[in-house]
Amino acid sequence: MDLMNLSLSLAIAALLAVVLAAGCAGILLSPGENSTPAPPDGAVILPAPRPESSTSVEEALRERRSVRAYAEVPLALADVGQVLWAAQGVTDDRGYRTAPSAGALYPLEVYVVAGNVVDLEPGVYHYRPGDHLLARVGGGDRRADLRAAAADQAPVGEAPATLVIAAVPERTTRKYGDRGIRYVAMEAGHAAENVYLQAEALDLSTVAIGAFDDDRVREVLMLPENMTPLYLMPVGRPVPGNG
Numbered sequence: 001m002d003l004m005n006l007s008l009s010l011a012i013a014a015l016l017a018v019v020l021a022a023g024c025a026g027i028l029l030s031p032g033e034n035s036t037p038a039p040p041d042g043a044v045i046l047p048a049p050r051p052e053s054s055t056s057v058e059e060a061l062r063e064r065r066s067v068r069a070y071a072e073v074p075l076a077l078a079d080v081g082q083v084l085w086a087a088q089g090v091t092d093d094r095g096y097r098t099a100p101s102a103g104a105l106y107p108l109e110v111y112v113v114a115g116n117v118v119d120l121e122p123g124v125y126h127y128r129p130g131d132h133l134l135a136r137v138g139g140g141d142r143r144a145d146l147r148a149a150a151a152d153q154a155p156v157g158e159a160p161a162t163l164v165i166a167a168v169p170e171r172t173t174r175k176y177g178d179r180g181i182r183y184v185a186m187e188a189g190h191a192a193e194n195v196y197l198q199a200e201a202l203d204l205s206t207v208a209i210g211a212f213d214d215d216r217v218r219e220v221l222m223l224p225e226n227m228t229p230l231y232l233m234p235v236g237r238p239v240p241g242n243g
Helices: 005-025 057-063 076-090 143-151 155-158 172-177 179-201 216-220
Strands: 108-115 123-128 135-137 162-169 227-236
Touching: 057 076, 057 135, 057 179, 076 123, 076 162, 076 179, 108 179, 108 216, 123 155, 143 155, 143 162, 143 216, 155 227, 172 179, 179 227, 216 227
Parallel strands: none
Antiparallel strands: 108 123, 108 162, 123 135, 162 227
């Protein structure tokens, strides 16, 4: 082996040693813009979403109603996870979700303000679609605070949990300009209707609420300034006769 080939072989061996060492240390790959970060400490792994139910799409469409009174019973964690999956769950290995998105840019972020959910401590949680988990944002039952931010609407304070559909509009407007704002609003509507239909299939109820103080909702959820709340959707078991 001549000197040049020997030097090249040594260089390759040294590079491989560095790569292997980095891999063993868990730093081989640096997260990119589209990477899914590691689950945070204390994350709540949700039960896997169910792929089917005994309720047809047609039946769910026919029976879907806005309901503002809920029975005083807790929600199952699996039901919370199923409703979150319906709103923004990942449906294939390309990252596509349950609701359509202009340019597959996915500006929506979904939060849960939980107060009475089995196996879930009261608090504010951020749904991570790629991992189907909840990352805790803050502890404590914040339902009363969220109700106050929503013009004191009773369902927000009385439901076992409320979904908050928010958006980072810049994810869409940086490609589509001002018209992207319209696309974000459309997408929020798609996700909200998915929540309605999934709730119906689970014998749950919800209502889409748009009357609230944006800044106060941001404060309750500790949202960043570039994120805009669009919907509050209380979820619970319906009180008989209040559909």
